[in-house]
Amino acid sequence: MRSHEPRATVFETAAQAADSLKQFKDIKHALRNTASNTGKAPTLQTNEAKEELAQVLDTAAFFLNGGRDAGYLVECLVLQLHDLRSECSPETWKELVPLAQAHPIRDKLMADPFTRRSYEKPRGYSGDGVLLDLLYRHPAAQEEVESSSQFGQDIYAYTSISSSALAVQERREILAQFVDETAARRGGAEILTVACGHLREAEFSSALAGKSLSRWVALDQDEANLTVVGKDFAETVVEPMAGSIKGLMAQQYDLGLFDLVYSAGVYDYLPFEIAVALTRRLLDLVNPGGTLLVGNFSTEVVPAGYMETFMNWSLLLRDESQMREIVVAACAGQDVETELFFGENRHIVYARMSKPA
Ligand SMILES: C[S@@+](CC[C@H](N)C(=O)[O-])C[C@H]1O[C@@H](n2cnc3c(N)ncnc32)[C@H](O)[C@@H]1O
Incomplete structure (x- = not known):
């Protein structure tokens, strides 16, 4: 160079x-x-x-x-x-x-607070709850944005609406929609979120606001994220839970069963074998008639080059067939109806796996 x-x-x-x-x-x-x-x-x-x-x-x-x-x-x-x-x-x-x-x-x-936080990883990884709040343009991130220089704010005005940011903002709405559809199908529905971050999708759930859920377990490895979840959803059925994917796979937690289990933002870090094993384990936690939903950034992500360089944030991007391989391997021998779909700009690929009632 x-x-x-x-x-x-x-x-x-x-x-x-x-x-x-x-x-x-x-x-x-x-x-x-x-x-x-x-x-x-x-x-x-x-x-x-x-x-x-x-x-x-x-x-x-x-x-x-x-x-x-x-x-x-x-x-x-x-x-x-x-x-x-x-x-x-x-x-x-x-x-x-x-x-x-x-x-x-x-x-x-680095003047952009979003790029900077991802690059510097104050908690050892890029996608912590605070970074996600920046990405969501959530009011909790306002102070951080306003304390940045005007130049930084100008960059943030774009990075927070880049195509990958828009895909994650849409993901939050898709997740809330699944929660609400589950609640509409089954009164007193129980939900499990794996790798919940700040669980911002819950702010979009009318089922949570309308008190039609009986339990919403929000699991994450990062206690700082869970503190925010505990505070922001204090008067609700949301239960923050410290736990890891490893612990889930080792069946360390006595969680019971759920009508909807979902995970977004963590499959992008899991190699194939772990992704299959986790999917299988999560399916075990789904009630008859219930659904497992997982999302993964797709190979069509346009800002991947910027993320990998200036955000120091590398993800395992998967195309539809790689996602299908995970689903097929995880669901082998089980009676599960499966569907793959993309978000609007095809930056995130989702896999839905539903059990018969
Ligand atoms: C990109 S964030 C996604 C957060 C949230 N699901 C969302 O969509 O806003 C990834 C989350 O995965 C959590 N995480 C990463 N590895 C994990 C593991 N091994 N076990 C549990 N949580 C994990 C992180 O703490 C972080 O909150």
């Missing part, structure tokens, strides 16, 4: 800079016109890819230094990284990640 000269030397003339900005922004329009870059055969050799990365980052840094249109420029950067990632083999991309992280543009991007 090139050494980083002072920004003033990147473009020799204003016309050159203007032309480069036009090209930098054009990528957005080009990408809008193609359904998705996933599945394209990698075409770039490692050296070419390093050159291209340097060019993308130098250009983005140059314009970000102008201090204007930060959100829009970061959106262009996200799309450029998506394009570049899709042109690299996984091995080449792996070499590019630390180079991107060492580029001076990283300091600029």
